Amino acid sequence: MSPSPAPIPLFEPRLRGNEWRYVKDCLDTGWVSSVGAYVRRFEEETARRLGFQHAVAAVNGTSALHAALLVSGVGPGDEVILPSVTFIAPANAVRYVGAHPVLMDAEPDYFQIDVEKTLDFLKKECRWSRGALRNKSSGRRVRALMPVDVLGHPADVRPLREAAKKYGLLLLQDASESLGSRYRGGPTGRGADIACLSFNGNKLVTTGGGGMLLTDDAAWAAKARHLTTQAKTDPIEYIHDEVGYNYRLTNVLAALGLAQLEQLDGFVTRKRRAAARYAKALRGIQGLTPMREAPWARGTYWMYTIRVDEKRYGLDARTLLRRLARRGIMTRPIWQPLHLSKAHKGAQSYRCESAELLYREALSLPSSVALSDAQQDRIVTALRS
Template sequence: MTNQTALAGDIKDRLYHFLGAPEGFVPLHEPEFRGEEEALVTDCIRSGWVSSVGQYVDRFETDIAKVCGTRYGVAVVNGTAALEVSLRIMGVGPGDEVLMPSLTFIATANATSHLGAVPHFVDIEERTLGISPKALKAHLEKIGERRDGSVYNRETGRRLAAVVPMHVFGHPVDMNGLNAVAAEFGLQVIEDAAEALGSLYGDKPCGGLAPIAALSFNGNKILTTGGGGAIVTNDETLARRAKHLTTTAKQPHAWAFRHDEIGYNYRMPNLNAALGVAQLAQLDTRLAQKRQLAQAYLEAFSGHPDLQVLAEPEGARSNYWLNALVLAPHAAAARDTILETLNGAGLMARPVWEPLHTLPIYADAPRADLPVTMDLAARIINVPSSAHLVGALACPA
C-alpha cells in the first residue's frame, strides 16, 4: 500500500530539485512570444489587413503545410472547426458513426456531433495512449457488417464512416496499423494532430499521415495563434473544398454574393496568422527545448517504484507537448493527493481528460470495451511543460 502523502511529497521535491522552487504559480503550459510577434501584429494593424484576408494568412498556410509535409494548408479559427470541416469533406454526415478514442479532448467528439454524426469510442494502447489497431480491428470484426460497399454497425444499423486517431500529448499513434485496419474496413481516416505539431512518426511529420488532418494553435499549444487551427492535406481537391466551405461557400466574383452551399465563417484572421508566422520561426528551438525538458523528467523519475514518465513510442519522435506521469497500478489511489499537493505547492498539475463515454452527454454513444482507457485515465497526471522551463535546469534548487 503506497503512502499517498509521502509519494506526493516525493514528486513535489523532485520537481523542485530540477525546476527550482517557484516564486509564483507555474502553469501547465503557457504561451511564449520571443520573436517577431509584436512587429508582425503591428504591421497588420497599421496596414488595416486584420481580418480573414492578408499576406500572413497566405504565408502561414504555406508554412504550416511545409511543417506537416503536405502540399496544402487551410487556416481556420480553431482546432474544432478544422476537425468538423475535415470530417465533412471526407464524407461524414448525419447518422454516420465515427470511431475515436474515449481518452481525448472533447473537441474530437463535438466536431462529429456538430455534423449530426455519432461518436463511437474504441480502446487505446498504453505505449501511445492512442487508438489500438488491434483493439479496433477486433471490435470491427465483432460489430461490423458489410453491405452496399460500406461497413455498418450491426447493433445500431448506422454506417461506420471514419476513424479519427488522436496523438495524445504529442505522442504519435501507430498510424501504419490504423491505416491498414481502416483500409480493410473501408473507413476514412481523419488525423487529429491538434497536439502533435512537430512530432514525427518514423521520418514523417504528424499531420501528413492520413488523407487529411486537423491542427490546433490554441494558447496552450506548442505554438499559438491566440485561437486558431488548420486543415492540412496533399489532395488539391480536398484543400480547395476546405477553403471554399470555410469562406462561407462564397463563389469567386468581383462584387456578387453568391453562395453554392451551406458553409462556415471559419477563416483565420490575418492578425492571428501574423502571430503564427512569428511562432513558426521558433518551432525548431521550441521542439529542442521541449525534448530537453522531457529528458529531465525522464531522468528525475528513472527507476521510480511508483510511477514512470510517459516516453515517446519506439520509432517515433514526440514534441512532448505535455509531460505525463503515469502512476503504477498500486499507486493509482494517490492521484488526487498528488494533484492537491502539486497545485498547492505552486506547480500546476491536472489529470487527463475524463473519458468521454463517462460524460452524460456521450453516455449513450456506442462503444467497445474500454479496459485500457479506464485503467490509464485513473493513473495519468500532467505536469508543467512550458518550453522556457529548460532555463531552470542548469541551476536546480
Template sequence: MMQKIVNFVQDIYNTKEFISLHEPRFIGNEKKYLNECIDSTFVSSVGKFVDEFEKKIAEFTGVKYAVATTNGTSALHISLLLAGVQNGDEVITQPLTFIATCNAISYCNAQPVFVDVDLDTLGLSPSSLEKFLNENCEVKENRCVNRITGKIVKACVPMHTFGHPCRIDEIKDICDKWHIVLVEDAAESLGSYYKGRHTGTFGKLAAISFNGNKIITSGGGGCIITNDEELAKKAKHMTTTAKVPHRWEYTHDMIGYNYRLPNINAALLVAQLEQLEVFLQNKRELAKEYEGFFADLTDIEFIKEPQDSRSNYWLHAVSLKDRAHRDAFLKFTNENGVMTRPIWTLMNRLEMFKECQCTDISNSVYLEDRIVNIPSSVRI
C-alpha cells in the same frame, strides 16, 4: 516524495512563483508582424500572413495543402464533412481524448463509437479497432456497416495524445480494408513524427490546433492539412462562408462556415513558426530532465515517446500508482505552486455520449485513473 518533485520543477524553471502547466512564449517577430498587419488594415480573413502561414505549415508538415481555420475544432469539423460524414453516420474514435474530438463529430450529426487506446502511445489501438470491426461490422457495397446499429461507419478519428504518435500506419491499413475514411486529430502533435512522417499526413485529412496552450499559438487558430487538391479547395471555400468569388456580389452556393483564420492571428503564427524548432528542441531537453529525475522515484513513471516515434512532448505526463496516489499528487502540487492536471474524463462517461457504442476500454480506464500532466512550458 511530492515535495521533492515540487522542488525539482521549481529548480528547472528557476522560480518559486506559481508555475503554469503550459504558457505561450513570444520571443521573436510577433510584435513586428502584428504591427505590420495592423498598418496594412487587413486584419480579418484576407491578408498576406494567412497565405504565408498556410504555405509554411504545409512545408513543415510535408503536405501539399494547408487551410487555416479559427481553431482546431473547426478544422476537424470541416475535415469530417469533407470525409463525407453525414447525419446518422458513425465515427470511430477513442474515449481518452479532449472533448473537441467528439464535439466535431456531433456537429456533423454523427455519433462516436469508442474503441480502446494502447498503454504505450495513449492513442487509438489498432488491435482494439480491428477487434471491434471484426465483431460488429461488415462491408456492403464498399461501405462499412455496423451490424448492431445498422448505421454506416464513415470515418475513424485517432488522436495523437499529448503529441505522442499512435500506430497510425496500422490504423490506416485497417481503415482502408474496411472502407473507412481516416481523419487524424493532430491537434496536439505539431512537430511529432511516426516512422519519419509527420503526424497528420497518413489520413485523407487532419486537423491541427494553435490554441493558447499549444506548442505554437495565435491565441486560437487551427488548420486542415491534406494532399488532396480538390478537398483543399473545398475546405477553403466552406470555411469562407461558401461565398462565390465576385468583386461585389454576395452569392453563396452551399452551407458554409465562418471559420477562416484572421490575418492578425496568422501574423502571430508566422512569427511563432520561426521559433518552432527551438521550442521542439527545448521540450525534448525538458523531457530528458524529467525522465532522468523520475527514474529514481518509485510508484511514478514518466511517459516517454513510443517506439518508432519522435514526439513533440507538447504536454509532459507521469503515471501514478493508482487513483488515490493521483489525487494526492494533484492536491499537493497545485497547493504548492506547481500546476498539474489529470487526463480528461473519458468521453463515454459524459452525459451526451454515455449511450454511444463502446468496446472494452480497460486501457483507457487504467490511464484515466493514473495520468497527470506536469509543467511543460518552453523555458527561456
C-alpha cells in the same frame, strides 16, 4: 520569512520570435481580417512542414475538424471511430455533422488509440453489407477512422491507414497536440486523408486561437475554403450556394502563427531536453511512471504526463495534484474518457478498460517550453517528498 516561490504554470506560450514584428506589419498596413498575406504564408509553411499539398487555416481546431468531416462527406447516420481518451473536440465535431462517434480504448503505454482493439472491432463487430462496412450492432455505416495524437505523441497510424484502405474508410487524423512530432521518420499527420491542427493558447505553436486543415485533395481543400468563408460564390455580390460558416483565421493571428512556426524546431529541442530530465529524475521515485515514447515515434512531449500508482507511491493522482498546487505547482489530470462523458452518453464504446485506468492515474506536469531547470528541479523535489 522568505517569500514563497513564484507559481509554476502548467503551460505558458513563448512569444519571443517575430511575433511583434509580423503583427505590427498587419496593423501598420491595415490587413487585419481574414484576407492577407500572412494567412497564405502560414498555410503554405505549415503544409510544407507537414508534407501536404494544401492547407486551410481556421478559427480554431474544432472548426477545422468540423470542416474536415464536411468536405470528406461524413454525414448524418455515419459512424466515426476515435479514441475515448482525448480532448472532447473531435467527438463533438463528429456530432456536429450528425454522425456518431464509436469510442475506442487507449493503449496504456503511450495513451494513444488502441490499434489492436480498433482492428479487432472492424473485423469482429462490423460486416460488409450493401457496398459498405457496417457496424453489426447499430447497422450504421462506418465512414472514418479518426486517430487523435494525444499529449504530443503520435498515434500508430500505419496499421490504421492499411485498415482504412482495406475497408474503404477515410483516415482523418486529429494532430492538434502533436505538431512538431515525427512518426516513423515523417511529420505527424502525413499520410492521412485529412489532418487537423489546433493553435489554441496551450499548444506548442499558438495563435491564441486557431486551427488548420491539411490535405492532398485539391477539391476538398477548395471546398473547405468555400465552406469556411460562408460559402460565398461571387467576389462582389452576396450570393451563397449553401449554408457556410465563418471559420477563417484572421491575418493578425496567422502572423502570430507564422512567427511561432519559425520557432517550432527550437521549441521541440527544448521540450525533449526537459522530458529527458523529467524521465531521469522520476525513474528513482517508486510508483511514478515517466512518460514513454514508442520506438516508432519522436514526440514533442507537449504535455509531459506521468502515471501515479497510488499503492506504490502512497498518494493518488488527484491528491498529488492538490498537494502540488499548495506548493504553487500546477498539474492536471487527463480528460474524462468520452465513454464516461455526459456529453456523449449513449455513444458506443469498445473495451475501454485502459482508458479508465489512465484517467485515474495520469497527471500532466508543468510543460512550458520555457520551463527552467530550476523550476523542474523544484517540481521533482516536490514529487519526491
